[in-house]
Amino acid sequence: MKNILITGGAGFIGSHLVRLMVNKYPDYNIINLDLLTYAGNLANLKDIEKRPNYTFVKGDICDLELMQALFAKYQIDGVIHLAAESHVDRSIKDPFAFARANVMGTLSLLQAARLYWSEGEKGKAGFAGKLFYHVSTDEVYGSLENDGTFFTEDTKYDPHSPYSASKASSDHFVRAYHDTYGMPVKISNCSNNYGSFQFPEKLIPLFINNIRHNKPLPVYGKGENVRDWLYVEDHASAIDLIFHKGKTGDTYNIGGFNEWKNIDLIKVLIKTVDKQLGRPEGTSVKLITYVTDRAGHDLRYAIDSGKLHRELGWEPSLQFEEGIEKTVRWYLENQEWLDNVTSGDYQKYYDAMYKG
Ligand code: NAD
Numbered sequence: 001m002k003n004i005l006i007t008g009g010a011g012f013i014g015s016h017l018v019r020l021m022v023n024k025y026p027d028y029n030i031i032n033l034d035l036l037t038y039a040g041n042l043a044n045l046k047d048i049e050k051r052p053n054y055t056f057v058k059g060d061i062c063d064l065e066l067m068q069a070l071f072a073k074y075q076i077d078g079v080i081h082l083a084a085e086s087h088v089d090r091s092i093k094d095p096f097a098f099a100r101a102n103v104m105g106t107l108s109l110l111q112a113a114r115l116y117w118s119e120g121e122k123g124k125a126g127f128a129g130k131l132f133y134h135v136s137t138d139e140v141y142g143s144l145e146n147d148g149t150f151f152t153e154d155t156k157y158d159p160h161s162p163y164s165a166s167k168a169s170s171d172h173f174v175r176a177y178h179d180t181y182g183m184p185v186k187i188s189n190c191s192n193n194y195g196s197f198q199f200p201e202k203l204i205p206l207f208i209n210n211i212r213h214n215k216p217l218p219v220y221g222k223g224e225n226v227r228d229w230l231y232v233e234d235h236a237s238a239i240d241l242i243f244h245k246g247k248t249g250d251t252y253n254i255g256g257f258n259e260w261k262n263i264d265l266i267k268v269l270i271k272t273v274d275k276q277l278g279r280p281e282g283t284s285v286k287l288i289t290y291v292t293d294r295a296g297h298d299l300r301y302a303i304d305s306g307k308l309h310r311e312l313g314w315e316p317s318l319q320f321e322e323g324i325e326k327t328v329r330w331y332l333e334n335q336e337w338l339d340n341v342t343s344g345d346y347q348k349y350y351d352a353m354y355k356g
């Protein structure tokens with residue numbers, strides 16, 4: 001029996017990972033720790049919430065005492081850490097919130113793991129058989145030109161936004177705990193994810209929802225920035241593989257070799273939503289609205305995930321076209337979920353972002 005703490009398990013990627021782990025490993029106890037910020041939603045986990053190998057705990061990763069109590073109560077063997085503030089635009093408005101959650105939160109989790117695993121109470125096995133897996137982003141590597149190059153695991157860190165700076169800092173703390181205290185750690189850096197249960201502030205769910213409701217589609221700058229898109233369940237399967245088979249102390253890049261210029265991706269979204277709603281092709285092109293560019297907007301991200309393919313045999317399960325069809329269908333069929341997560345402060349946020 002293994003006791004695995006997954007942080008941020010009520011969010012977008014975390015909920016897919018929790019579902020995968022609960023279903024695939026009935027012998028593990030999966031403890032999902034989440035603060036349920038605006039981005040966390042227990043409705044994302046309705047299908048597995050009553051499973052005997054699943055426990056939800058509401059709490060803040062920054063609360064060191066709570067983290068220590070949690071490690072002791074559930075006798076945690078492994079951590080998969082996803083909890084974070086994750087939206088670049090919010091980080092531009094409130095960088096401190098990102099330093100708090102992403103840097104101090106990761107540090108308090110590392111410290112609780114170290115104290116529980118390596119010191120103190122009698123009979124501790126130390127770090128043997130333990131693992132702290134940190135889920136990070138390709139944004140720590142900075143921005144590429146349109147020159148066909150890729151981020152590899154050896155690319156120098158060069159974050160530009162408060163979000164990516166906070167994630168880069170958290171990665172450094174994880175490596176510092178490995179190098180200084182001998183904590184067994186792994187880190188993965190993934191490209192842009194898409195799929196169900198993503199909060200509609202990120203490009204794909206925001207635009208699907210807006211196309212459906214005939215609302216403007218705010219394209220930053222000229223829409224020429226490039227992102228490398230991966231289906232969220234393929235990210236979860238990569239995390240599972242790295243957690244179990246990856247080399248301790250190593251970093252793995254995860255990506256889809258699937259680059260899209262924003263404006264081209266937006267046209268695919270328009271075509272797919274219009275088709276699924278039975279509207280004539282091109283109906284929603286008129287919604288495209290070019291707006292002021294994001295400050296410090298990284299031009300291009302592209303991940304070389306060759307190491308993960310070569311060393312661990314990981315392969316994504318879906319082609320992009322199929323993934324987008326599936327994703328659009330999910331949001332169109334789950335308007336209730338969208339209505340639920342966009343109640344409360346969402347409209348205030350949206351107005352400040354796009355009309356303020
Ligand atoms: P998300 O914003 O959808 O979910 C984050 C979750 O963390 C939410 O459930 C939230 O309630 C929880 N949380 C936030 N602060 C917390 C705190 N202080 N204590 C406890 N819980 C807290 O994010 P996501 O898109 O699912 O991203 C998950 C992780 O993966 C993040 O670490 C992010 O940096 C990383 N990542 C995301 C992407 C992407 O494309 N979305 C790509 C690569 C890496």
Ligand code: DAU
Binds near residue numbers: 088089206218221262
């Ligand atoms: O690369 C991984 C990262 O991908 C993750 O670490 C982040 O958590 C995740 O949010 C994502 O960051 P991006 O900033 O790339 O994602 P976002 O969906 O916010 O934006 C995608 C692109 O679309 C980006 O170039 C900005 C642009 N955009 C976004 C929004 C929300 C628009 O043009 N208009 C918009 O309204």
